[in-house]
Amino acid sequence: MSQRETLVHLFAGGCGGTVGAILTCPLEVVKTRLQSSSITFYIPAVHLSTVNGATVNRVTRLSPGPFYCLKMILEREGPRSLFRGLGPNLVGVAPSRAIYFAAYSNSKEKLNQIFESESTQVHMVSAGIAGFTAITATNPIWLVKTRLQLDARNRGEKRMSAFECIRKVYHTDGFRGFYKGMTASYAGISETVIHFVIYESIKRKLLELKTSSNMDDGDDSVKEASDFLGLMLAAATSKTCATSLAYPHEVIRTRLREEGTKYKSFFQTLSLVIREEGYWSLYRGLTTHLIRQIPNTAIMMSTYELVVYLLDK
Template sequence: MFERDTLVHLFAGGSGGTIGAILTCPLEVVKTRLQSSSVSLFVSEVQHSSVHGAKSKRVTPGPLRCLKLILEKEGPRSLFKGLGPNLVGVAPSRAIYFGAYSYSKEKLSTVLEPDSTPVHMFSAALAGFCAITATNPIWLIKTRLQLDTRSRGEQRMSVAECIRRVYRADGLRGFYRGMSASYAGISETVVHFVIYENIKLKMMEARGTANMDNDNQAVKGASDFARLMVAAATSKTFATVLAYPHEVIRTRLREEGNKYRFFSQTVSLLWKEEGGQALYRGLTTHLLRQIPNTAIVMCSYEIVVYMLNG
């Protein structure tokens, strides 16, 4: 019975992650470009002074400007760069995560107070560590593909070419660049799940004391899933804003070249060259993508678990 329950959570997590990845891929591409070190150079190359012919000033574009530049230079298909690795990685990543989270929560509940905050925190941290360690090479390939800025009509970088370039430059360890920043980002997952579980508990308590005379189970079920989406979106907003800088650092570490070598060096260099605000580049786009993505993932996860468990 326990093994069946674990498989249910694995399948539900993978299904939710896949649905969310497909629907929010264009925002993921824009966010990654804004986080990268090349975005200001990309703008300076396409802007021109029509009066004096002066060299363009480097600026960091907003999300809409970045989206427009991508469409103009690379075409609509570029908004789905990295979707292949994303789809390959998101199902096992989410499956590993939710499976490990469910397993850890059940085990920790036997030694700590069941469903307590420490149980949710440690379970989320262990689940994040397992998922990151297992799937980092896939996310590195995805990021490299999203940062490929070849113009419309040029041969796009393939997954095979990307793998060869990573291996040629850094060997096997090159596929694990950015993993330290991902580990730092476990704090976001921990905060997210702690808030989510607490909001969900409060909602269950409120529903338990509500008037239960209405026998329309379909209405009550739809209402429950809507509340879960609100809980997921709310918890993710707080967690994302708190831990966002690790996203920028991770993207920089995954770029080609050796300018960004390790976590603390990247933070120091980024602060020195671009200022503290650079640690929050792409936050607006990230929120526009992550909040609906998280709500979709969590709601899909809960629905699949509900359906499979009857």
């Protein structure tokens, strides 16, 4: 791959990730809150009158749904809280996606010379290498983003800034503190691998269908609006399957990134969450995650493909 082609994939990946992050940030905040162990939403207190006339408040813990969570954030913290962590997200998403797509494209080109060209093995290994590279390089940014999203403050209270968060993490845990949750992110590479294998397979089928339908036409390299719609649907389908299979790592990662918690390592957190909250707790926030991730991935992948197409013309 030439230097120009590498830069094209870097720029396209950054553009795709940035657009998707901005449009779906509120859902990201809701999802992170639902995954957290410190979620503090309760149903209203029930007043009970005792024999001597005293009143006792009974508060029952509720496992809230995404719409209730969204409502409480808006009521207690204001609309701006739905964009908590957007700064680090924008700082991190462009280099993260750029590194990812560049590593994916370069790995795929080299592996095509070793394995059967454009085979499943090539897509799986390329996606794994790309995921590992991007996670290792950008984990500190995502840790800060998660801390900011979990920083629930009522209206009018001063909110923690990204720089304050960075100083606090370093003061409390040192440099190693910025890499909390990285093991869970590595486990999440499986989601990326599944996603790209399915995506590339659907993309190849769509290309074959277009080629067969345009055999009598001239140039079939010109892309139309329907082509980008097909890529969006392919990305949405592949991401839904991958996310549903690999989602528990998301919950474990959020728990590991919480401030001053009892969660220490990947397997310790996994067993502790199951023991204390049950297996279903590993899927807390899944609905919100899917609602966010499907359009985010569709937007990201289609933007990436569009930018690559425009710059290669």
